[in-house]
Amino acid sequence: MAxxxxxxxxxxxxxxxxxxxxxxIRITGLALFVLALTHFSILHxxxxxAEQTAEFITQERWNQVFxxxxxxxxxxxxxxxxxxxxRTIVRDYVRGGARTAxxxxxxxxxxxxxxxxxxxxxxxxxxxER
Amino acid sequence: MLLRYRGSEGMLAWAFHRISGIGIWAFVVLHVIDIYLxxxxxxxYDEILQIYASLPGRILEIxxxxxxxxxxxxxxxxxVMDFWPAMTVHHKRLWYINxxxxxxxxxxxxxxxxxxxxxx
Numbered sequence: 001m002a003x004x005x006x007x008x009x010x011x012x013x014x015x016x017x018x019x020x021x022x023x024x025i026r027i028t029g030l031a032l033f034v035l036a037l038t039h040f041s042i043l044h045x046x047x048x049x050a051e052q053t054a055e056f057i058t059q060e061r062w063n064q065v066f067x068x069x070x071x072x073x074x075x076x077x078x079x080x081x082x083x084x085x086x087r088t089i090v091r092d093y094v095r096g097g098a099r100t101a102x103x104x105x106x107x108x109x110x111x112x113x114x115x116x117x118x119x120x121x122x123x124x125x126x127x128x129e130r
Numbered sequence: 131m132l133l134r135y136r137g138s139e140g141m142l143a144w145a146f147h148r149i150s151g152i153g154i155w156a157f158v159v160l161h162v163i164d165i166y167l168x169x170x171x172x173x174x175y176d177e178i179l180q181i182y183a184s185l186p187g188r189i190l191e192i193x194x195x196x197x198x199x200x201x202x203x204x205x206x207x208x209x210v211m212d213f214w215p216a217m218t219v220h221h222k223r224l225w226y227i228n229x230x231x232x233x234x235x236x237x238x239x240x241x242x243x244x245x246x247x248x249x250x
Contacts, residue, residue: 008208026212029205037202040195045242049191050183054172057165075162082155089148113159116166124169 009088021084028081035074063127075117083110139222147204150197157194185247192240199236203228 012018043052043061052061062068083106090102167175181187207224211217217224 008212011212026209029209033202033206036198040198044191044195045239048183048246049179049187050246052179052182054168054175057168078158082151082158085151086155089152109159113162117162120166120169 021087025081025084025088028077028084031077032074032081035070035077039071039074058124059127062121062124068121072118072121075114075121079110079114079117083107139225143204143207143221143225146200147208150201153197154194154201183246185244188244188247192243195239195243196232196236199232199239200228203231 009022011022043049047056047061062071086106087103090099090106094102164175164178167178182191204225207221207228210224211221
């Protein structure tokens with residue numbers, strides 16, 4: 001009877017991308033424990049979704065560079081973490097050309113989300129400017 | 131494979147981690163797009179927001195919050211065992227500790243999210 005839990009993935013040996021990805025998903029996971037849970041708590045426990053109109057975001061939530069930077073950092077961490085996780089799942093269940101196609105689709109979607117999220121966090125006017 | 135039974139808590143912890151991860155990923159895709167609309171089309175964003183604030187929307191937010199919190203706690207459990215292998219002996223106990231924290235924080239949290247739907 002093995003004592004090892006099957007929850008985690010054994011650290012890949014040697015060099016190259018696989019051990020890098022193994023560490024990256026754990027480091028981004030630690031960051032997300034703080035960033036994602038803080039983000040969720042602020043927007044569901046302190047504020048209520050009913051009041052979070054577009055105006056609320058420009059006038060209040062994203063009216064400070066700190067919270068824009070916080071949410072942008074969250075975006076970066078979640079893109080790396082979630083797409084590395086989806087990559088693991090695709091590689092577990094899909095092989096051959098379908099695997100390549102799915103991974104290309106995933107990486108394209110990651111790039112699109114990176115661009116969309118960065119555009120909105122950088123270009124949305126600060127409160128009072130409109 | 132996902133459905134092959136390999137035994138007790140370890141397998142369930144793994145399966146829940148994977149399923150919650152896929153769910154959170156899907157929400158992140160939706161959420162980045164809806165936040166983009168704040169700049170691109172604020173009226174459309176405000177309409178989507180009404181769905182989030184409705185009763186079904188709030189139930190889904192509790193599911194999302196539960197998936198996020200489970201994934202976060204179990205992720206810590208994985209990291210603890212990865213970098214402190216001796217703790218692997220206690221992997222079941224760690225999982226039950228996770229569930230205690232999950233319920234102690236999660237039940238009040240779920241109530242805060244759902245109560246505006248009942249006018250409270």
